[in-house]
Amino acid sequence: MTITAHFLRETAHCCAGISSSSLLTWRHLRRLAPLAPAWLPGVAQAAYSFNFPEPVTPIARETLHIHNEFMLIITVLFVVVFAIMIYSMIRHRKSVGHQAARFSGPRGALQWFWALVPFAILLFIDFVLMGIPAVKAVINMEDTQTRADMVLKVTGMQWKWQYEYPEAGIKFISTLATPRDQIANAEAKGEHYLLEVDQPVVLPVGKKVRVLLTSTDVIHTWWVPQFGVKRDAIPGFLRETWVLIEKPGIYRGQCAELCGKDHGFMPVVVHAVPEPEYLAWVDSKKAEAKAAAGSSERTWSKDELIAAGKEVYEKQCVACHQSEGQGLPPAFPALAGSKVIAGPLFDMNGKPAKDGHVDRVMNGKAGTAMQAFRNTLSDVELAAVITFERNSFGNQQGDMVQPAQIKALR
Amino acid sequence: MNTATTTQPTPHDAGHYPGGLMRWLTTTNHKDIGTMYLTFSLIMFFVGGLMILAVRAELFQPGLQLMQPEFFNQLIGVHALVMIFAALMPAATGFANWMLPLMIGAPDMALPRLNNWGFWLLPPAAILLTLPFTLALFGIGDGAIATGWTFYAPLSVQGGMGVDFAILAVHILGISSIMGSINIIVTIFNMRAPGMTMMKLPLFAWGWLITAFLLIATLPVLAGAVTMLLTDRHFGTHFFDAAGGGDPILFQHLFWFFGHPEVYILLLPVWGLMPHVLATFSRKPTYGYKAQVYSFIAIGLLSVVVWAHHFFTAGLPVPALFYFMFSTMAISLPLAVLFFCWIATMWKGAMSFETPMLFAVVFIVLFGIAGLTGLILADVAADAQYHHSYFVVAHFHYALFAGGIMGVMTGVYYWLPKWTGHMYSEKLGKLHFWLTVISFNLTFMPQFFLGLAGMPRRIPDYALQFAEFNAMSTVGAFILGLSQLIFAWNIWCCVRGGPKVDGRVWEGAEGLEWELSSPPPHHSWETQPVIK
Numbered sequence: 036m037t038i039t040a041h042f043l044r045e046t047a048h049c050c051a052g053i054s055s056s057s058l059l060t061w062r063h064l065r066r067l068a069p070l071a072p073a074w075l076p077g078v079a080q081a082a083y084s085f086n087f088p089e090p091v092t093p094i095a096r097e098t099l100h101i102h103n104e105f106m107l108i109i110t111v112l113f114v115v116v117f118a119i120m121i122y123s124m125i126r127h128r129k130s131v132g133h134q135a136a137r138f139s140g141p142r143g144a145l146q147w148f149w150a151l152v153p154f155a156i157l158l159f160i161d162f163v164l165m166g167i168p169a170v171k172a173v174i175n176m177e178d179t180q181t182r183a184d185m186v187l188k189v190t191g192m193q194w195k196w197q198y199e200y201p202e203a204g205i206k207f208i209s210t211l212a213t214p215r216d217q218i219a220n221a222e223a224k225g226e227h228y229l230l231e232v233d234q235p236v237v238l239p240v241g242k243k244v245r246v247l248l249t250s251t252d253v254i255h256t257w258w259v260p261q262f263g264v265k266r267d268a269i270p271g272f273l274r275e276t277w278v279l280i281e282k283p284g285i286y287r288g289q290c291a292e293l294c295g296k297d298h299g300f301m302p303v304v305v306h307a308v309p310e311p312e313y314l315a316w317v318d319s320k321k322a323e324a325k326a327a328a329g330s331s332e333r334t335w336s337k338d339e340l341i342a343a344g345k346e347v348y349e350k351q352c353v354a355c356h357q358s359e360g361q362g363l364p365p366a367f368p369a370l371a372g373s374k375v376i377a378g379p380l381f382d383m384n385g386k387p388a389k390d391g392h393v394d395r396v397m398n399g400k401a402g403t404a405m406q407a408f409r410n411t412l413s414d415v416e417l418a419a420v421i422t423f424e425r426n427s428f429g430n431q432q433g434d435m436v437q438p439a440q441i442k443a444l445r
Numbered sequence: 446m447n448t449a450t451t452t453q454p455t456p457h458d459a460g461h462y463p464g465g466l467m468r469w470l471t472t473t474n475h476k477d478i479g480t481m482y483l484t485f486s487l488i489m490f491f492v493g494g495l496m497i498l499a500v501r502a503e504l505f506q507p508g509l510q511l512m513q514p515e516f517f518n519q520l521i522g523v524h525a526l527v528m529i530f531a532a533l534m535p536a537a538t539g540f541a542n543w544m545l546p547l548m549i550g551a552p553d554m555a556l557p558r559l560n561n562w563g564f565w566l567l568p569p570a571a572i573l574l575t576l577p578f579t580l581a582l583f584g585i586g587d588g589a590i591a592t593g594w595t596f597y598a599p600l601s602v603q604g605g606m607g608v609d610f611a612i613l614a615v616h617i618l619g620i621s622s623i624m625g626s627i628n629i630i631v632t633i634f635n636m637r638a639p640g641m642t643m644m645k646l647p648l649f650a651w652g653w654l655i656t657a658f659l660l661i662a663t664l665p666v667l668a669g670a671v672t673m674l675l676t677d678r679h680f681g682t683h684f685f686d687a688a689g690g691g692d693p694i695l696f697q698h699l700f701w702f703f704g705h706p707e708v709y710i711l712l713l714p715v716w717g718l719m720p721h722v723l724a725t726f727s728r729k730p731t732y733g734y735k736a737q738v739y740s741f742i743a744i745g746l747l748s749v750v751v752w753a754h755h756f757f758t759a760g761l762p763v764p765a766l767f768y769f770m771f772s773t774m775a776i777s778l779p780l781a782v783l784f785f786c787w788i789a790t791m792w793k794g795a796m797s798f799e800t801p802m803l804f805a806v807v808f809i810v811l812f813g814i815a816g817l818t819g820l821i822l823a824d825v826a827a828d829a830q831y832h833h834s835y836f837v838v839a840h841f842h843y844a845l846f847a848g849g850i851m852g853v854m855t856g857v858y859y860w861l862p863k864w865t866g867h868m869y870s871e872k873l874g875k876l877h878f879w880l881t882v883i884s885f886n887l888t889f890m891p892q893f894f895l896g897l898a899g900m901p902r903r904i905p906d907y908a909l910q911f912a913e914f915n916a917m918s919t920v921g922a923f924i925l926g927l928s929q930l931i932f933a934w935n936i937w938c939c940v941r942g943g944p945k946v947d948g949r950v951w952e953g954a955e956g957l958e959w960e961l962s963s964p965p966p967h968h969s970w971e972t973q974p975v976i977k
């Protein structure tokens with residue numbers, strides 16, 4: 036986490052408001068600071084960030100500006116008010132022989148004037164000094180449609196993000212890439228611990244992107260601090276926001292709404308690249324999708340399916356059903372020895388058996404965290420992961436599902 | 446009967462109540478019930494505190510060390526429910542029970558049996574709230590509510606039976622609070638000493654009066670919301686499910702229609718108490734009595750019309766954003782009047798700084814930070830960054846710990862000698878004060894910076910750039926938690942013995958409660974005093 040000199044300067048006066056309130060404590064912190072790395076083996080960098088990270092969109096810049104301005108205002112209020120109080124606490128003490136006055140309210144015009152001045156000042160601060168920039172910023176923030184260049188659809192699901200580019204016809208899921216061993220402290224943590232994904236969103240720099248948000252299960256919140264954008268993804272509804280990234284780079288954020296067990300493990304990573312690079316990426320993604328579609332036509336061997344299925348399992352299923360298929364009962368049932376897996380795949384008419392393995396994976400189970408993967412996984416991925424589960428964790432069904440069979444069900 | 450009472454003028458002071466446990470189960474005496482409320486509150490304060498210390502221990506370093514995320518999510522939600530409903534609210538009700546009759550010259554609360562019932566609903570509710578933890582140990586269910594204290598649907602629809610336990614607990618706690626509120630309103634309206642007009646009512650009573658009305662106005666809405674949740678979970682309704690024509694955001698509207706006033710429900714009794722303490726230790730009359738009363742009323746009214754600022758990021762229409770932003774900012778005006786009156790009460794007084802006064806002064810400063818950060822949180826644009834981050838966590842702990850709990854501590858130190866007849870240890874009190882203030886800031890100040898840097902709340906594990914501030918916060922939290930043992934010990938010793946105090950206790954204390962002996966007789970004000 037690097038902070039530019041500019042931000043340090045901003046920080047110095049902006050955060051004075053908060054820290055001056057507790058000078059004692061603050062000094063305390065500073066003294067403790069050098070100790071921090073000693074407490075935290077394996078954490079190389081000592082990062083003290085006192086303000087928003089560097090803004091890279093117009094909204095984030097405006098937000099930072101407003102934040103800094105407000106911090107300045109409340110710091111002044113804080114200092115003035117409590118300077119008066121502290122002055123009084125020093126001067127008007129019994130121990131220095133001060134005699135208590137007996138007044139209990141404003142008397143006379145002058146005192147009424149002095150009592151009403153703070154009220155008027157605050158009225159001015161609230162509705163003019165803070166109010167006007169706030170109104171401007173909100174109107175700007177909510178204007179998602181004017182001159183929007185493209186649309187990105189973001190779908191939150193427990194506990195990953197699906198990104199869809201409707202104009203380009205691209206759709207993929209982005210999941211946490213940090214190995215579980217790092218989370219369990221079994222291996223050293225990487226630089227972008229918990230803020231790295233397998234497939235980042237790629238967006239062009241300098242284009243206004245209208246972001247549509249929804250969810251398949253519970254409420255999630257899509258947040259990238261450097262974009263100044265945070266918006267809820269609500270199941271059954273569309274919400275929208277927009278970003279216009281001004282600078283190429285990799286931007287990281289997280290889900291901000293408690294969404295269940297792995298709420299802390301569904302990061303957002305955005306690669307902002309110049310437009311030609313973006314277009315090349317779109318082409319490569321399209322080619323990838325085409326190849327995947329082609330591969331669902333051919334017949335796969337069981338070993339191929341199991342190998343591919345293991346990869347899918349480790350991205351999509353492992354969070355709940357766990358690495359050995361033991362699950363986390365009762366909320367997340369075990370796959371090892373599962374009755375669903377032991378049952379038949381298809382019924383007599385060639386349809387997926389009701390509450391059978393294929394049905395469960397494709398359609399999910401209502402009222403539980405088991406989601407429908409019909410629209411989030413490809414034919415090959417579905418066939419592979421089902422085949423893998425039937426032949427792992429001690430399950431020995433011995434059969435398999437071909438991608439073509441899944442395709443026929445759609 | 447009439448003749449019997451007139452011919453028997455001696456106050457039946459000697460306790461003619463059953464001994465042992467039956468005394469406490471059957472008591473209708475406001476002092477006994479107040480004591481039970483306060484004791485219950487203190488116990489639950491430690492229960493909720495232990496939960497959050499486990500959470501802070503987990504957050505000491507990146508990585509999962511002590512617990513799995515499911516358990517982490519249960520701890521944070523139950524911590525909040527316990528602290529709000531079982532620690533802070535009963536503490537305020539305990540104050541009201543003990544002090545309102547003494548302060549307004551009434552012999553007891555108006556509805557003594559209701560009072561007893563109101564208290565005895567609390568322990569079962571607390572057990573319901575925490576029982577799922579124990580059941581999970583025996584393999585029954587998957588633990589307590591894991592949605593945070595806000596119950597947001599659809600996560601709560603998806604959750605295990607811990608959610609049902611919490612819904613039931615909230616219902617019971619709500620019934621208890623509504624009964625307590627009815628009792629307080631009836632007492633204040635009907636049992637004031639002759640001559641005590643509403644505009645001579647002690648400010649503590651005014652603060653509680655507004656709180657009681659807020660509780661009666663908003664708790665039924667919470668009860669309705671969680672009942673709708675219950676039917677969504679078990680009886681096939683779709684209030685919060687878009688697939689059946691419902692709306693998850695409806696739940697947030699209903700919840701925060703209660704949830705925002707709840708903040709003021711927790712704070713108004715403390716705001717009512719502050720002027721008494723400040724006036725006592727400044728040896729000077731309260732400044733701006735009428736202004737404070739009108740501010741209480743204004744804040745009470747405003748608090749029920751600003752709820753949606755708790756979910757600005759949910760995608761509200763622009764006019765709604767403006768309305769909720771400006772109505773929220775408007776609260777700063779009456780609140781500023783209170784700050785002005787508090788400081789003006791101290792101005793040109795003859796101050797001394799015993800423990801209650803120290804807590805009161807620091808309350809003003811730290812609650813000032815909560816208020817000022819609240820003002821900027823009201824801004825919709827900046828809120829996009831603060832919302833759901835540790836900035837908010839820090840903000841509301843400045844409001845509810847520094848504002849709420851430290852306010853309660855102010856009251857405990859202020860009134861403890863009155864309740865027990867003994868002086869607490871000033872030395873231990875000051876030690877407790879300094880440790881609490883320093884460790885509180887060490888705990889929560891870093892959380893402002895964590896939030897600004899982009900750390901979301903309610904995550905069991907975090908990216909490496911958040912490590913240093915989290916470590917500090919955890920160290921602070923443990924010192925804060927341990928310091929409270931001094932508080933409990935000081936109270937214990939004061940109840941058991943200590944230097945005797947007279948009725949007035951504090952040199953500058955004024956008001957009816959100080960006219961009685963310390964401790965006051967079991968039945969006080971059997972003959973009502975007359976206020977001139």
